[in-house]
Amino acid sequence: MIGPLHVDVIIYWSTAIISNRKTTVGKIVRTWRRSYMKIEYFVFSGTGNTLLIAREVGERLREKGHEVNYHMIGRNNSFRMSGDSVIGLAFPIAFFSSYPLVLKFIAPLPEGRGKKIFMTATMGGSALGAEGKFRKLVRDKGYKPIGSELFIMPGNYNNGVIPVEKNSQLVSAAKEKARAFADRLEKGSAAWGRGIPVIPSMWYKLISSGRSLRFFYRMFPITVDKEKCIKCMRCAENCPVGAIDGSGGFPVINRNICESCQRCVAFCPAHAIVVPGKPAEQYRAMEFEEFSR
Numbered sequence: 517m518i519g520p521l522h523v524d525v526i527i528y529w530s531t532a533i534i535s536n537r538k539t540t541v542g543k544i545v546r547t548w549r550r551s552y553m554k555i556e557y558f559v560f561s562g563t564g565n566t567l568l569i570a571r572e573v574g575e576r577l578r579e580k581g582h583e584v585n586y587h588m589i590g591r592n593n594s595f596r597m598s599g600d601s602v603i604g605l606a607f608p609i610a611f612f613s614s615y616p617l618v619l620k621f622i623a624p625l626p627e628g629r630g631k632k633i634f635m636t637a638t639m640g641g642s643a644l645g646a647e648g649k650f651r652k653l654v655r656d657k658g659y660k661p662i663g664s665e666l667f668i669m670p671g672n673y674n675n676g677v678i679p680v681e682k683n684s685q686l687v688s689a690a691k692e693k694a695r696a697f698a699d700r701l702e703k704g705s706a707a708w709g710r711g712i713p714v715i716p717s718m719w720y721k722l723i724s725s726g727r728s729l730r731f732f733y734r735m736f737p738i739t740v741d742k743e744k745c746i747k748c749m750r751c752a753e754n755c756p757v758g759a760i761d762g763s764g765g766f767p768v769i770n771r772n773i774c775e776s777c778q779r780c781v782a783f784c785p786a787h788a789i790v791v792p793g794k795p796a797e798q799y800r801a802m803e804f805e806e807f808s809r
Contacts, residue, residue: 562777564801576698628659640671663706
C-alpha cells in the first residue's frame with residue numbers, strides 16, 4: 517500500500533531526474549509539494565463532540581493525501597512539532613471561551629514563527645466572538661491563522677429529556693460542515709473568523725483560573741451513586757485533569773480541580789456518576805471504545 521511518505525519519496529526522485537525546472541511537470545511537482553500538509557491535530561473533547569468533528573475533518577484531509585496525527589490534550593502534554601507541520605486545535609467553547617486546560621495548553625506553545633494553524637470548535641449555542649480572541653492568542657505567539665470553523669453540537673448539560681432526533685440532525689449537519697471546512701483548508705480558501713469578542717479580556721483570565729467553573733460545579737455538582745458504582749475506575753483513569761481519586765474504593769471528585777467537562781458522567785458504564793436532576797443516561801457523541809481508540 518502506498519502512503520503519503522512513499523509518494524513523497526517518489527516525487528522527490530522524480531523531481532531530481534527532471535533537470536529542467538521550467539518544465540510543466542517540474543512546476544506541477546513543486547506545486548504539489550508546497551500544498552502537501554503534515555497536520556498535528558491537538559484535541560480536547562469531554563463527551564466526544566469535538567473529537568467526532570476533528571476526526572471528520574482529519575479523515576477528509578487524509579482522503580486528499582495529507583498526513584494527520586491526533587494528540588489528545590489532557591494531563592500530560594508533551595508533544596513535539598516538526599518545523600514543516602500545520603497545527604490544528606480542536607476544543608469545545610465553554611462559557612464563551614474554553615476550559616482552563618485548553619487555555620493552559622495554548623499559553624506555553626512554542627513561538628510559531630509563521631507556522632500555519634487552524635481551529636475547529638464545538639458549542640451548544642453562541643461563541644460571542646470567542647474565535648476572534650483565540651485568533652489573537654495564536655497570532656501573538658507568531659502563528660499564521662489559516663482557518664477556523666464553529667460547529668453547533670448537542671449539549672451535554674441538557675436538563676430535560678435528551679432530544680434524540682434533534683441531536684441526530686445536529687450531528688449530521690456538523691459532519692457535513694466539517695468535510696466542507698476540510699475542503700477549504702486543502703484549497704487554501706478557509707478563513708479564521710475575526711469575530712469581535714463581546715466578552716472582556718478579564719473574563720478569559722477568570723476562565724483560565726478555573727474560578728468560574730468551580731462556581732458552575734457548585735450549581736451542578738457531580739455526584740457518585742455508590743449503590744450503582746462498580747468500582748471500575750474508568751472515571752479516574754480518564755479524567756483529563758486528574759480530579760478523581762479512586763484509591764479509597766469509590767471515586768471521589770475534587771471540586772477544586774474538576775472542570776465539569778462531563779466525561780465521567782457520559783462514559784460511566786454503570787451510569788453511577790450523575791448531576792442531580794439530569795437524565796441517568798447522559799448524552800455522548802460516541803461510545804467509550806470509539807472515544808478511546
